[in-house]
Amino acid sequence: MKKLILRQKYLIDFTLSSLKRRLAKNLGLLLVYTLIVFLLASVMLFTHSLRREAGIILESSPEIILQRLVAGRHDLMPAEYLDRIGRIRGVTRKAGRLWGYFYDPAVQANYTLMVPRDRDLGQQEVVIGAGIARTRGVDVGDFLTFRSSDGRAFSFRVVDILEADAELVNADLLLVSEGTYRDFFGIPADRFTDIVLQVRNPSEVRKVAEKLTVLLPDARPILREEILRTYDSIFSWRQGIVFVLLGGSILAFVIFAWDKASGLSAEEKREIGILKAIGWETSDVIRMKFWEGSIVSLTAFLLGFILAYLHVFYGQAALFEPVLKGWAVIYPSFNPTPFVDGLQVATLFFFTVFPYTVATIIPIWQASITDPDAVMR
Amino acid sequence: MRLSDRLFIFIAACLALLVLAFVDAAVRVRLAEPALEARATLVRQLELTDLSLFTEARYTRHLSQSDIHTAFQDHPNSFDHFPSGSLVLPPSHLRVP
Numbered sequence: 001m002k003k004l005i006l007r008q009k010y011l012i013d014f015t016l017s018s019l020k021r022r023l024a025k026n027l028g029l030l031l032v033y034t035l036i037v038f039l040l041a042s043v044m045l046f047t048h049s050l051r052r053e054a055g056i057i058l059e060s061s062p063e064i065i066l067q068r069l070v071a072g073r074h075d076l077m078p079a080e081y082l083d084r085i086g087r088i089r090g091v092t093r094k095a096g097r098l099w100g101y102f103y104d105p106a107v108q109a110n111y112t113l114m115v116p117r118d119r120d121l122g123q124q125e126v127v128i129g130a131g132i133a134r135t136r137g138v139d140v141g142d143f144l145t146f147r148s149s150d151g152r153a154f155s156f157r158v159v160d161i162l163e164a165d166a167e168l169v170n171a172d173l174l175l176v177s178e179g180t181y182r183d184f185f186g187i188p189a190d191r192f193t194d195i196v197l198q199v200r201n202p203s204e205v206r207k208v209a210e211k212l213t214v215l216l217p218d219a220r221p222i223l224r225e226e227i228l229r230t231y232d233s234i235f236s237w238r239q240g241i242v243f244v245l246l247g248g249s250i251l252a253f254v255i256f257a258w259d260k261a262s263g264l265s266a267e268e269k270r271e272i273g274i275l276k277a278i279g280w281e282t283s284d285v286i287r288m289k290f291w292e293g294s295i296v297s298l299t300a301f302l303l304g305f306i307l308a309y310l311h312v313f314y315g316q317a318a319l320f321e322p323v324l325k326g327w328a329v330i331y332p333s334f335n336p337t338p339f340v341d342g343l344q345v346a347t348l349f350f351f352t353v354f355p356y357t358v359a360t361i362i363p364i365w366q367a368s369i370t371d372p373d374a375v376m377r
Numbered sequence: 378m379r380l381s382d383r384l385f386i387f388i389a390a391c392l393a394l395l396v397l398a399f400v401d402a403a404v405r406v407r408l409a410e411p412a413l414e415a416r417a418t419l420v421r422q423l424e425l426t427d428l429s430l431f432t433e434a435r436y437t438r439h440l441s442q443s444d445i446h447t448a449f450q451d452h453p454n455s456f457d458h459f460p461s462g463s464l465v466l467p468p469s470h471l472r473v474p
Contacts, residue, residue, distance in 0.1 A: 009379070009381045010381075012380070012381040012384060013379055013380050013381045016380040016381065016384060017380065020380075050430075053413070054428055056413055056417065057413060057416045057417045057420050058420060058425075058426070058427075058428075059417065060417040060418070060420040060421040061420055061421075061424070061425060061426045062424050062426070065426060065442070067442070074442075097424055101435050101438070109432070110432050110433070110434070110435070110438065112429070112432075112438060112439075114423060116422070116423055117422070117423075117424070118422040118423070129429070131429065131432075162419070163415065163419070165412050165415065165416075166412075166415060166416040166419050167429070168416065168428055168429065168430065169416055169419060169420055169425055169427075169428055169429055170419060170423075170425075170429060171429040171432070172429045172432045172438070173423070173429070175423075194442075196424050222426075222441060222442060226441065227426055227427070227441040230440055230441045231428070231440070231441070234440060295384065298388065299387075299388070299391070302388070302391035302392065302394075302395060303391065305395065305398075306391065306394050306395060306398060309398045309402075313401075313402070313405070324430060324431070325433075326431060326433045326437075327433045328431060328432040328433035329432070330429070330432045331430075331432070332429055332430065337405065337406060337409045337412075337413065338401065338402035338405050338406060339402070339406060340398075340399060340402040342399075
């Protein structure tokens with residue numbers, strides 16, 4: 001056993017010396033290889049983490065949301081619909097929601113205005129998300145002035161800033177009282193944005209939604225499970241899209257690595273010829289090349305994955321911010337919770353380390369079974 | 378020191394960092410539980426439905442609440458022009474071959 005380990009150590013020594021002789025070329029390969037693993041691992045870690053987090057926190061969103069559609073577009077919900085819904089078995093609570101969008105020309109950002117049910121706000125009081133506070137440069141006690149739908153100026157005093165820790169859901173929120181909301185947007189007292197329903201038994205949600213569509217044919221129920229499914233598939237799709245975009249660079253790398261690994265240079269062929277001439281067996285040559293492939297690919301995987309972990313979970317996935325931000329002004333500042341899927345990491349390991357190692361062995365096997373004299377010529 | 382020994386030390390250090398990353402992830406997920414609960418509470422209290430990740434347009438801000446015809450909501454031939462719209466999943470019935 002000890003002899004076997006010593007033999008492998010000598011082989012690794014020889015492999016490393018051989019790699020050192022072509023240092024620039026091999027370092028270049030290692031750098032590109034590490035970069036590819038880094039990008040793939042970053043996308044994988046970021047999307048998996050967001051998917052898990054969205055699943056956990058949106059599990060608390062309303063069971064059913066009822067939207068009214070007029071000519072195929074979302075319209076305000078008459079308050080009398082709450083009475084028309086009546087008493088559907090299983091529904092424990094039903095209430096109208098008031099929310100909408102406001103475009104702030106001062107910073108060219110879109111806000112989400114909401115009327116909170118859990119806090120009483122004065123006519124001129126506002127609670128803002130940390131994203132708005134950062135973008136507008138305001139703090140508690142400062143004033144924000146917006147122009148309403150009919151051109152009047154509304155001044156609001158910031159009485160609180162929502163937790164910065166929850167920016168992923170509150171970055172662009174602006175909470176005002178019901179009276180202010182209706183006055184600001186000119187929405188009559190008998191209208192809501194939509195209706196939320198709480199259902200006691202989760203297995204009854206679909207049945208309740210069916211009853212709602214019969215009772216209110218112009219309304220569209222949105223179930224919590226649909227919200228969760230939307231986010232689950234969006235992050236899968238995003239992950240898929242990024243992989244597609246990365247596809248070009250990955251293919252370029254595959255061609256480069258394949259060429260490097262499978263196409264033997266004249267120098268390498270000569271080296272094999274000499275090794276065989278001085279008594280190396282074919283199996284030793286193959287083992288040496290196996291170690292070469294394993295060292296390069298394993299090093300690239302380990303470095304790439306560790307850098308990706310640091311980038312996503314300690315660097316706020318800064319490289320992805322421009323992609324996710326798009327044209328938005330407000331973007332939540334958040335550190336993804338490090339949910340790491342072991343199976344995904346294992347899959348990445350298999351698809352990055354295994355093919356390269358195999359690609360290095362095959363041509364060497366072909367070269368090493370030929371006559372040393374022919375190889376050296 | 379032999380080259381192979383140096384390599385083993387390097388690989389061992391990288392493997393230790395990899396294990397440390399998994400341990401760090403497990404610890405931070407445990408530590409993040411109260412924060413996740415607080416976020417869930419905020420979602421429950423304000424009856425929120427979406428993440429404020431893409432605030433550039435109303436149908437990307439509230440992906441789950443947007444019109445059925447999003448992203449072609451303004452006109453059937455009006456293609457989506459927001460960058461994040463190009464990354465959002467099309468409706469499931471359009472994906473069935």
